[in-house]
Amino acid sequence: MLDIRIPIGLLFTVLGLLVTAYGLITNVNLWSGLLMLVFGVIMLLLARKKKT
Amino acid sequence: MGNSIFHLQWIDYAIMIIYFLFVLGIGWVLKRYMKDANAFLEAGRSMPAWVAGLAFISTNLGALEVMGMTGSGAKYGMLTTHFYWIGAIPAMVFLAIFMMPFYYGSKARSVPEYLKLRFDEKTRGLNAILFAVMTVLASGISMYALALLMEKVLGWDFNLSLWLSAAIVLAYTYLGGLSSAIYNEVLQFFIIVIGLLPIVVLSLHEVGGWSGLKESLAPIVTEKGFAGDTFTTTWKYTGSANGNPMGVEWYGILFGLGFVLSFGYWCTNFLIVQRAMAAESTTAARNTPLIGAIPKMIIPFLIIVPGIVALVLMNKADSGFTIMENGKANYDLTIIKLLEYYLPTGVLGLGITALLASFMSGMAGNVSAFNTVWTYDIYQSYIRPATNDKEADAKHYLKVGRMATVFGVLVSIAAAYLAGLFGNIMDFLQTIFSMINAPLFAVIFLGMFWKRATGHGAFIGLLGGFFVALLHHGLTVPAGATTLVKGGWLGVIHTYPVEMAQSFWTAIFACASAAIIAVGISLSTAQRKTDDELRGLVYSLTPKIKEDHVAWHKRTNTLAIIVLTMMVILSILFW
Numbered sequence: 208m209l210d211i212r213i214p215i216g217l218l219f220t221v222l223g224l225l226v227t228a229y230g231l232i233t234n235v236n237l238w239s240g241l242l243m244l245v246f247g248v249i250m251l252l253l254a255r256k257k258k259t
Numbered sequence: 260m261g262n263s264i265f266h267l268q269w270i271d272y273a274i275m276i277i278y279f280l281f282v283l284g285i286g287w288v289l290k291r292y293m294k295d296a297n298a299f300l301e302a303g304r305s306m307p308a309w310v311a312g313l314a315f316i317s318t319n320l321g322a323l324e325v326m327g328m329t330g331s332g333a334k335y336g337m338l339t340t341h342f343y344w345i346g347a348i349p350a351m352v353f354l355a356i357f358m359m360p361f362y363y364g365s366k367a368r369s370v371p372e373y374l375k376l377r378f379d380e381k382t383r384g385l386n387a388i389l390f391a392v393m394t395v396l397a398s399g400i401s402m403y404a405l406a407l408l409m410e411k412v413l414g415w416d417f418n419l420s421l422w423l424s425a426a427i428v429l430a431y432t433y434l435g436g437l438s439s440a441i442y443n444e445v446l447q448f449f450i451i452v453i454g455l456l457p458i459v460v461l462s463l464h465e466v467g468g469w470s471g472l473k474e475s476l477a478p479i480v481t482e483k484g485f486a487g488d489t490f491t492t493t494w495k496y497t498g499s500a501n502g503n504p505m506g507v508e509w510y511g512i513l514f515g516l517g518f519v520l521s522f523g524y525w526c527t528n529f530l531i532v533q534r535a536m537a538a539e540s541t542t543a544a545r546n547t548p549l550i551g552a553i554p555k556m557i558i559p560f561l562i563i564v565p566g567i568v569a570l571v572l573m574n575k576a577d578s579g580f581t582i583m584e585n586g587k588a589n590y591d592l593t594i595i596k597l598l599e600y601y602l603p604t605g606v607l608g609l610g611i612t613a614l615l616a617s618f619m620s621g622m623a624g625n626v627s628a629f630n631t632v633w634t635y636d637i638y639q640s641y642i643r644p645a646t647n648d649k650e651a652d653a654k655h656y657l658k659v660g661r662m663a664t665v666f667g668v669l670v671s672i673a674a675a676y677l678a679g680l681f682g683n684i685m686d687f688l689q690t691i692f693s694m695i696n697a698p699l700f701a702v703i704f705l706g707m708f709w710k711r712a713t714g715h716g717a718f719i720g721l722l723g724g725f726f727v728a729l730l731h732h733g734l735t736v737p738a739g740a741t742t743l744v745k746g747g748w749l750g751v752i753h754t755y756p757v758e759m760a761q762s763f764w765t766a767i768f769a770c771a772s773a774a775i776i777a778v779g780i781s782l783s784t785a786q787r788k789t790d791d792e793l794r795g796l797v798y799s800l801t802p803k804i805k806e807d808h809v810a811w812h813k814r815t816n817t818l819a820i821i822v823l824t825m826m827v828i829l830s831i832l833f834w
Contacts, residue, residue: 209288211310211442215449218281222274222609229270229605235457236605243453 212254219247264412264599271608278450278612279427282619285446286431286439296656299436300631301368301537306438308543310445312550315534317444319555320451321621322614323404325562329597330590332566333573333582335504336480336490337833339566340559344493345517347555348826350525351548352819358526359535360804361707363544365795368536370529370703371636377706377796379714379787380640385721387636389695390529391629395667396688398625399674405618406675412595413611421675424615428622429668432630433661437537440627444534447616448554454606454613455561461601462568472564475571490567493833506756507763515763519770523696527703530628542809549818556825562594569593572600622671630663638663687744691729697766698724698773705777710790710797716781724773731765 223244230236293299306314331339367373371390375383406420431439466472469491477487489496489503496502497509507515525531525548535547572580580600582592598610638659639645645652702721705712733749737758740746746761755761794800806814 209285209442211445214281214285214288214442215446218278218446219449219453221277225270225273225277226605226609233603233605235461235601235603239453239457239606239609242456246449246453 210254212250216247216250216252216254219243220251221247223247264595265607265611267413267608267611268604270605271611274605274608275612275615278616281446282427282443283430285442286434289435289439289442292438293434293436293657295653296634296660297653298438299657299660300634302437302441304537305539306441306534306537306543308538308546309550310441311534311538311543311547313448313554314441314444315531315547315551316554316558317448317451317620318531318534318624320448320558320617321401321624322408322617323401323621325451325455325614325617326591326594328559329562329566329569329594330592332563333570333593334566334590336476336567336570337493337559337563338490338497338503338505339563340493340829340833341505341512341516343555343559343563344826344830345512346521347525348552348822349517350521351552351555352822353522354526354532354535355545355548355815356819357798358703358707359545359548360541360801361796361798362532362536363538363541364801368635369632370527370532371632373796374703374706374717375636375640377788377793378702378712378717382702382714382718382721383636384640385718386695386699387632387640391632391637393693393695394530394625394629394632395670396674398622398629398667398671400678400686401618401621401625402671403675403678405615405622407679408595408614421672424619424622425668425672428619428626429665432623432626432668433664436660436664437533437627437631440623441534441537443623444620447620450609450616451613452554452561454609454616455565457606458565458597458601458610459561462565462597466568466571472568472571476567479570479574490570491833493830495834500756500760505759507760511760511763515760515767519697519700519766520763522704523700523766523770527696527699529632530624533628533631541804542806542813542815545804545815546813546818549815549822552822553825556822556829565597566593569597626664626667626671629667630660633663633667634660690732690744694728694732694765694769695721695725697728697770701770701773702777705774705781706797708798709778709781710793710799711781711786712777713781713784713786714788715784716777716779719780720773720777723776724769727772728765728769731768732761735761735764737761 223240226236227240227244230240297303328339328342362370362373365373365376367376371383371387374386402421402425405424406417409415409420410417431443463469463472466475473488473491476490480490481487483504485502485504486496494509497507497512500506500508535544538544538547569580569582572578573582580596582588582590582596584592598607602610634656639656698721701724702717706717732746734747734751735753735755736747736751737745737755737760745758755764790800811817
């Protein structure tokens, strides 16, 4: 079965990058984006750890 | 488009589109695992406890809950947390420790099926039919509210919003069944938390933190005729109904909400219990409500505290913040107005996505519970029973489960249009159908802990409790009610200060009368089930679960102690 942490990690990494970039170009976007990015990466690392 | 509250930019739409692509993608990936009815309707009983636990709480975190509770925060302050602490946690702990071993261990695939195993066919049939109608009603009302909100907030066409949201829910539940609904509920949980978090931070930042909020509130609350700290405390002013804005005394909160209503909802509502029944083991199933209880206790800080800040903003002349609509305060708009007030383009898209996600998690939860009850408790029981060919049956019921998903969504759409045409009638029907929860808890509780309880006792107790609830609702009204939907449709013998007090007492009367009737009838009818048939279904006949093989920190009792301790600490901090 699919490890739910993979789609969660991917979604928040993509959204985090998008919102952070938008925040930099245009600070709530910046810190919300970074928060999502960190959360997304942690989820992906947890999924990877489980796989190995 | 001109009258809408928000004007979204490309980034907001991009966030929404990316989110929904992931939602549909999960359904698509899970499609390959849906080989039989067990996988589709029960998620193959394979969910880890943390996934089932977050889905357990996310199912309850629908948009009507988010919008309603933020509005209640502005109306009642921290008193609203009673719905999250005393009104949820004891019931979730009870479900985990005492009830999940029977639901899960009996191999019942639904709550109605447990009733069949413990009592008889007629008790199952009554519960299954009422539950099936209630879920499509709730799903339809949720769809209607979503489409109406999108029309008002974003200027989207009502019909487009309705059909688009229905199509997305249908797509991912049709493809991946209960697994897809549960996985997406976990995704929705995180998007709701992260989408609403900026509002909490920014709103508290503006009023100077918790102490600043208390200071700003004092004159506003005093003007309403309550003590200055009423809106930042939970139990302090519940000595009398007039001392708090909820209009309910401590014993009404403790017994009406903390016992009857919450136990009726959390312990017997299949929509909720289904998530725990999909867990991978008995220990995981028992831990599911306890894992869900932890975010449940934290959610008030995410949705109620911003509601309280909204009350301060409403009373600040230069803030420009208002929830007035046609000269009346519309508290359901509180969260929408907070999104508008605080969030710039970008995180605004995230906040709107969080709201959409919460609407859809409510809908998908109802649809996935409906298709299970329809397939197992109605179709398999009364239309096409199982044969000796288990493999062919599993494939056949998978097909029926998928058709039930389509049927459930289509009926929900019809219910949504009916809600638009006859809003009051639909609200009334939902109120009536929800009255079955309290008597159902009384009957299931007796069934689990008293082996003498009989099928006739359960059936008549369930019906009797339901009719007492109807009678109480028909003979009482909340003060200021302008429509029969709120009660008094048989005449008025008592007026409650607020609607909440009426619903608490309706549940108390229904539960008590169901229990008394069920005991009386059981004692006067023969028990047709043998002790062997009741093993695994009744507490006194079932071997106690030993968790010696489970690490101490993963044991149900350990988690239960942690959860209850957290609840007590929070209650003392905000006494």
